Amino acid sequence: MDGATDDVSQAIAGELQLMDPAVRASRERAGQLLDPEFVEVGGSGRRWTYEAMLAELPDHPGSSADAPCFEPSRMSGVLLAPGLVHLTFETMLGERRTRHSSIWRREDGTTAWRMYYHQATLVPPGVD
Template sequence: MNGATDDVNQAIAGELQLMDPRVRASRERAARLLDPEFVEVGGSGRRWTYESMLAELADHPGSSAAGPHYEPSKMSGVLLAPGLVHLTFETVLGERRTRHSSIWRRSDRSADWRMYYHQATRVPPGAD
């Protein structure tokens, strides 16, 4: 496996972990996957920061073992530069389908990949 493929696969593994209800329900586990400079623009248009996301993630849909879970598909990624991966994918959560774009980075201070940026866009019913 070449370095670019390995980096993309590590970012994908992190993305999948963030969809796991056990990780979403744990501030400590989620904090290890989000970059301290994390920013998200959610499907609602709300802007999230590292602190606001960690404060509320456990209450978001997909965070309960008893509730609906994220079903990802069409996940792919590209190495943009050393230590920087861009992922795109879709999810279904209950009846809601969403398209996602995320940027994962690995800093010189850490060997771990962390989500730096995330954008979610809801897909209207019937849209391709």
């Protein structure tokens, strides 16, 4: 596996971990995957910061093993620059379909990839 493919694979692995209810319910585990400068624009239009996301993530949909979990599809990524990966994908959470774009970065001298930015857009019923 070449470096770019390996980097994209590691970012995808991190993204999938963030969809795991056990990770979402744990401030410590989720905090290891989110960059301290993390920002998200959610499907609701709300802007989330690192601290706000970690505080509320356990109560978000997809954070309980007893409720519907995220079902990702069409996940792909590209290495934008050394230490910077852009992922795009879709998820289903129950009947709710969402398109996602995230940027993962790795700080120089580390092996840990962290989500730096995330955008979610709800897909209305009937839209391809």
